[in-house]
Amino acid sequence: MPKPKPAGKRKSKSPKKSSPGRRAPEKVSPTRAEPKHLPWGSVELEELNPLLQRQFIVGKRLMVARLVLRKGCIIPLHSHHNEQVTCILEGALKFWIDGKEIVVQAGEVLTIPPHMPHKAEAVVDTIDLDVFDPPRKDWIDKTDLYLRAQR
Amino acid sequence: MPKPKPAGKRKSKSPKKSSPGRRAPEKVSPTRAEPKHLPWGSVELEELNPLLQRQFIVGKRLMVARLVLRKGCIIPLHSHHNEQVTCILEGALKFWIDGKEIVVQAGEVLTIPPHMPHKAEAVVDTIDLDVFDPPRKDWIDKTDLYLRAQR
Numbered sequence: 001m002p003k004p005k006p007a008g009k010r011k012s013k014s015p016k017k018s019s020p021g022r023r024a025p026e027k028v029s030p031t032r033a034e035p036k037h038l039p040w041g042s043v044e045l046e047e048l049n050p051l052l053q054r055q056f057i058v059g060k061r062l063m064v065a066r067l068v069l070r071k072g073c074i075i076p077l078h079s080h081h082n083e084q085v086t087c088i089l090e091g092a093l094k095f096w097i098d099g100k101e102i103v104v105q106a107g108e109v110l111t112i113p114p115h116m117p118h119k120a121e122a123v124v125d126t127i128d129l130d131v132f133d134p135p136r137k138d139w140i141d142k143t144d145l146y147l148r149a150q151r
Numbered sequence: 152m153p154k155p156k157p158a159g160k161r162k163s164k165s166p167k168k169s170s171p172g173r174r175a176p177e178k179v180s181p182t183r184a185e186p187k188h189l190p191w192g193s194v195e196l197e198e199l200n201p202l203l204q205r206q207f208i209v210g211k212r213l214m215v216a217r218l219v220l221r222k223g224c225i226i227p228l229h230s231h232h233n234e235q236v237t238c239i240l241e242g243a244l245k246f247w248i249d250g251k252e253i254v255v256q257a258g259e260v261l262t263i264p265p266h267m268p269h270k271a272e273a274v275v276d277t278i279d280l281d282v283f284d285p286p287r288k289d290w291i292d293k294t295d296l297y298l299r300a301q302r
Contacts (some may be wrong), residue, residue, distance in 0.1 A: 007234050033264035035246075037253050040260065057236065059155050059262050062213055062284040064236050066201050071267045085208065087280060089240070095186075109191065113184030129238060133212040 063135035071124035078120040082132040084112040091126030214286035220273035228270040233283040235263040242277030
């Protein structure tokens, strides 16, 4: 966690005031995290392709995402260093992972270790909560082309 | 972190497992992590008090828990170093946190930064998915007396 820096950008006007322990009062301390209360309905929704909608909420060390997949939606084979836990709320996703085919139904959970390649297909219309540690930088940066390139 | 173990597959019927729903994450080989597919119905359910049932699934760096709270169930004021994200699936929880009262309804999310004290009460019968990073050691060790001591 970065420490707050002593005040401002080194303007040359008053050299004596920058005492090292002094923090800039206008700066929000990064150690003053606040709780966030968010209805999913208020969170940006991305239409990544006609069969896939995604929202996510980012914390300090983890991210929770809500995916709505229409029947037939395919998440192509990919892997990431982030640990993933997939909780199916409605519908079902079929996974190809670790040499197996696994259908994860509503009320079921799949843990996906870091770096493990996986592919998925929505067997029916599906709502899925995915948890990642750490947050998916490629999702935040919108560089997740494997999801965006599809029909 | 976790100690190395010989690679082999862990079949779910392994005779040394004492209770079928309970997973011992520390026994999973860090060199050969496997995906885990778990219906919530197969996961050990703890009745912490007459108003509170809890299940959890532990990954390497995060934990997902499913809590069923009857109306009036109180989670006493407490804090922990773990980051928490609470996703209400059904019902509503009223939180006292950061000097505010916040009612989190079904379809809403509350992020709780590490070390932030919070208390909650089920406004109605509620189902809640809580995500923690890292996993809650006190839950795994069953030393979470703040939850167990209540009526």
